[in-house]
Amino acid sequence: MKKKVLIHSIVFSPDGVSTAYLYNDIALKFKESGYDVTVLTTTPHYNVLADALKKQPMQSKLFGLFYESNFKGIKVIHVPQKKFKQTSLRILGFIYWHILSFFLGLFEKRVDVIISPSPPLSIGLINIILSRLIGAKVIYNVQEIYPDFLIEQGSLKSKPLILVLKWIERVVYNQSDAVITIDSVFYDSIINRFKNKSKLHVIPNFVDTDLYKPMDPVSVILDKSLFPDNPETLKVMYAGNIGHAQDWKPLIEAAIQLKEESIEFFIIGEGVLKEYVESQVRLHKLSNVHVLPYQPRELMPSLIAYSDLQFIFMAPEMEANGFPSKVYTIMACAKPLLICSGKDTPIYKFLNDKNCAYLVQDRELATKVEKIVSILRNADKSTLKEMGWLGLHEIDTNYSKHQVTIKYVNLVEELFTKQ
CATH class of the missing domain: 3.40.50.2000 (Glycogen Phosphorylase B;)
Structure with a gap:
């Protein structure tokens, strides 16, 4: 039986x-x-x-x-x-x-x-x-x-x-x-x-590698009014719950400093802090930050493929007791990550030796923002692609x-x- x-x-x-x-x-x-x-x-x-x-x-x-x-x-x-x-x-x-x-x-x-x-x-x-x-x-x-x-x-x-x-x-x-x-x-x-x-x-x-896998940019099907073709722009994205587990202050501060540069931020999803993020975007007139509604799971590989870099900024008071599963899906789609999290946290320790993520461990807001801005200003798309493929190899091997x-x-x- x-x-x-x-x-x-x-x-x-x-x-x-x-x-x-x-x-x-x-x-x-x-x-x-x-x-x-x-x-x-x-x-x-x-x-x-x-x-x-x-x-x-x-x-x-x-x-x-x-x-x-x-x-x-x-x-x-x-x-x-x-x-x-x-x-x-x-x-x-x-x-x-x-x-x-x-x-x-x-x-x-x-x-x-x-x-x-x-x-x-x-x-x-x-x-x-x-x-x-x-x-x-x-x-x-x-x-x-x-x-x-x-x-x-x-x-x-x-x-x-x-x-x-x-x-x-x-x-x-x-x-x-x-x-x-x-x-x-x-x-x-x-x-x-x-x-x-x-x-x-x-x-x-x-991660479901049958769903989450690298896509040729040509095969990406997204609403062009929300996701325009701007090959010269560095597209930095977060897709998920917009809540207390994430730290939104460094994102807003970085976007303020980068508002005149060819860097666009996409924040996709729902959550209790979505209104706060939207209010900050309006307050600082951040035309380089796009806060968009939740998108179906089936579109996630296309969304990740559209981006150049995926970011996750962990809230300091919660970072030690959670691990965002989206890390695996991003890596499976061969995209690199930009992570803010303390040195002894699960996400930092997991990614520290994978060579597929930029890791910012600083606690002080100004220092954190300074490093984020420096990473984004100096990001090279060919290097980002290499980092993405290293992440994919790790997923295929172990996750x-x-x-x-x-x-x-x-x-x-x-x-x-x-x-």
Whole structure:
């Protein structure tokens, strides 16, 4: 009889965010490897894509208490969820999702292993309780370190709540059958929080190299009114969430200093700080900065191909506890990066010896901006191309979808072999 994997994640297809895409591929690898796979998730609410909803329609169950859909032969159970602006409503929705997903998981038959990514940390606790009741093993995937991430961001200051979350973290790490983290920096940060250190494994994130790959500029199809053909201009781009995890001040300051030069900045996406970025562009009359709406995932290879250089400026208070998965997609498309992040952070350590990125580790804003401006003024397009190809080689060697997803399958098989 096939072993059954229950993937319990706050996002999954047809939601259009990076963790959803990541776990779509992990789910498919388990199915391909002969496992019975079910996914327990929410209705799309982070990045709702009309085309994706058409391809994967959801059917109401029990008068809308939950929904079901089919993702390439995999059953997906969706608990209704909305992206409320009001904090109290978000909390209520979050609690509702936890309770209902717990009971839906309880009624799933003969589950052998439950896999879930963070955030949220609480999903790990729910799955440990669930696993004890249904006799399954549990694997928890640390995509971001909580509660450290919230504390350093400044959004979590309540000492009693911090103590509770740290207790949950200890329980999740030590009661799970295995914990996966995505790189050596994360590993070093949390390894001493384990009683049994052999439970912690490093499996990096990956990129779908079938989708993300180099494109001939001639084959790039984009709206010319938004992305004009300017071969002499250096095109510097960021595409993703415009939020607190990024540091927008150095970008604005650099754009001010470079506003009279042949350098254009493209900021593509949505997020809580988009209005702030747009207001700064208006305030400083930055005609060299273009803030554009979210573009479909299928256009990302074209967007990356259109650019000469991709930038990621990490917010200092959050840079130690997160790793942007877009790093892999950019490298897979053979484009170089311009990174602002501290020396001991995951993104800096990952890229430091790859020769495919400019790395700015300075903390002081003026120094940081000075280095960014110098890099952009002296950027040579032939050098940028060479850097891009070095990044692609690294991805092909170590971080393709096919190479990494099988490590999840191998870990599950290893857990059952130890029985």
